[in-house]
Amino acid sequence: PTAIVIGAGLGGLLAAAHLSKKGYQVDVYERLALIGGRFMNIEYQGYQLSTGALHMLPHGNSGPLANMLFALGADVTVIPSIPMATVRIPKNVNDTDYTNGFMDIPHVEFKKHLKAKNKLMMILLTFGYKARLIRPKNEKFKTWYSQYIQDDRIDRCADSFAGWALSTTADEVSTEEMFAIFDNVYKYGGPGIVVGGCQSIIDELVRIIRENGGNVHAKKEVTKIIVNDGKAAGVAIGNDEIYADLIVSDIGHAETWEICDPEMATLPGYDVYMEKLKSIEPSAGLKICFAIDEPMITHGGVLLTPYTRRINGMNEVTNADPNLAPPGKHLVMAHQRTALDRLDKIEEEIDLGLADLKDLFPGKTPEILMIQVHHGKWPVNRAFSGQDFGNKTLISNLFIVGDGAKGQGGIEVEGIALGVENAMKDIAD
Template identity: 25%
Template sequence: MRDSSNTPAPPPAADQAIVIGAGLGGLASAMRLGAKGYRVTVLDRLDRAGGRGSSITQGGHRFDLGPTIVTVPQGLRDLWAVCGRDFDAAVALKPMDPFYEIRFADGETFTARQDDAAIKAEVARISSSDSKGYAKFLKDSEARYWFGYEDMGRKPMHKLWQTAKAIPTFIRMRADRSVYGHAASRVKDEHLRFALSFHPLFIGGDPFNVTSMYILVSHLEKAFGVHYAMGGVQAIADAMVGVIQSQGGEVVQGAEVDEITIAGGRASGVRMVSGETLAASVVVSNADAGHTYDRLLRNAPKKRWTPAKLKRARWSMGLYVWYFGTKGTREMWKDVGHHSIVVGPRYREHIKDIFIRGKLADDMSLYVHRPSVTDPSCAPAGDDTFYVLSPVPHLGHDNGVDWAAEEEPYRAKMLKVLEERLLPGVTDRITESVTFTPETFRDRYLSPFGAGFSIEPRILQSAWFRPHNVSEELPGLYLAGAGTHPGAGMPGVIGTAEVLGKLVPDPLVRHESPAQYALRMAAE
């Protein structure tokens, strides 16, 4: 990895590819292009690779900034295999047991596990009359996994007929029903309805409006488990950089792209904020799709993804994230594991406040990440590292939140919830503190409206209706990351690179065949 100040003149453009953004989708795309024989340059404005999956270190605490779990390790293993490498030799995954614990406002709990007997017992303990309905829900989830994830999710969806072909299956699977609506059709207990329907929040979706196709996440957990990457997701990003470099590519940090250049009606490269121009035959944007079309292609005519259309789109919610370290707490809070979800007193109305009303509510539901119980390397000896996330409205609502005024009061409310419901005594133990608001997401990640997960994955903003992996606005431009197909979440953004790899043609100049490359990698 090198600094942008030493950026050399670009090599001949025939086999040169540029990837804008070193997020996980961009790094995965660079790996796949490198395996095809492209000379790849990844350009990223931040100081460390990984994008939202990167980390910061403060006072001896490593704070994972974004994704914290791996739910489909096979996607990563397939990516490494395409490059002639072994993922498990590069990154150590540790399975979580339990996956997470949900703590409800009335004192009830739900502990999610992979073991059949354990999870059936947990459901029966909460509501024995819902055991059969829960089993039916899991079957529903598996069916949607095979269709929505393994079929549609791994194919290009840039042609309308590809989505139209799926309409009969959508009808049969009741894709018109929401995730919560489907959960409610199978179980009656509200605790179980929450446990089966909250997952869309982790990809930026409103459980009461996102299509029930997304119940497939329950099958992902059950079939593949929930894993933690030792060293955090940053370890995955760093390993990806290593593969790119071994392919002859490079990842340049501190390098911000200002515009995608055009020549002969095609993407021809990029112009940097510094004024430097880099040429390439293929340009991949892992920047948010909204930023790509609204900013990076601001001088190009657009037929579909116009500023007006992007403004009308429904965007995912914003995120308030508090990262903090605590002193001498490793042996405290024995009942608090790696992943906890602290649920507020309202569900439906709170979701409406976030997604529809754009109101910052007084109550909150929290996702609490305590990686130090699994990975001591993220904190000083005997200490803990925490990451606490609360979904909040994005910045695009008419009555937008004034985060300059609300940031500290909201943190104080969050601390009160943690003290009362999960971590008694935490206030006096905090030594390090960092907060991200939706304004941070807007400024750090160039995310439109500070949205946490780009465009919300509603049914008419998925598949063909989402920005395509191959740009419909400019030949030679491809899109990766949360804002394109198949969508947000680590499996989704890694999947965008798999789809993109099927669309980008082989380079006109090849330095070695994929077989030669694989043999060379195996010998190293």
């Protein structure tokens, strides 16, 4: 059998590696000159920056992505982050910013720093949800817990975690999705940094695809998906038409639909599918990469920063892999969720992030290496977490993978791996 994969991002390459191992003749077509999408390294003055991801796998070397990579035969090393995360809180309990000093506490000690009543309530709520005694009905996470707990510290930490991990607020994610995420953290563990950065995973996937007889073509934009008699027949790339038995798209439901033959509009279920498409929105974010001469975070995990204006968290990736920076230098990547209605005021958002850095590292002068804004067709996530509605389309041999079709509770690339796993099951059926 033959398969075409549209887009050589992580999702497309994972799917292609699986299919090529299963015996499909696979061709991956990527519109850009470079392979890897939002999971590539950008080398700048000896620093390994990236087109998107912060070189971090949310569940480290025991999560869905690492397990999938190892099963495919990829030779990648993921350094576990110990501790998983620390939280920077103001020294004075009543302060709402870092100007009077701060301390970093392990995330597991977070509850200790809450009022006794709220600590108890958090435990009861978690138990109540898990034991199915309380069932929120389509309520967003913060709206839901705020009925029971009002606590500024919990609100800030929930937003900081959601902003860092999902590029949303805690009120842009459903309670169900948030608990699925927590469950996955318990099940798979905390994050890890990929040695060599994102690029090493991409390079390994390309190697596996090629060793299995597949091809990865750069500078080949798919302009149309050809549909004949309700089946995907192939794709058009400029004036060429290429035919295949199976098509997998790594560009999300909405963009796949944009290049689909208009025949799709005559297919059963079209109206329902179009309604679902309307519910999907890409999430936006801003990343600041900076260099420092001395380590500022003492570990390779996440530093959550709930008392800033904008920055949700950061990781000092060189604490796990020193080769991500030139000798003697340290590389830190800070992330801030960006509200969609602030994209037209992005300069102000950048200034707020830079002001945060001053408060977070008083007296130090980080060297700013790169500031990136991710939105629209190069977003943080092609669908807000929990909005994904699966890998299937209206066409039985056309599937979606990537961060527009993640598995439930899957943070970022872990969700992509869970989604690819689901897609492979659907394809096998």
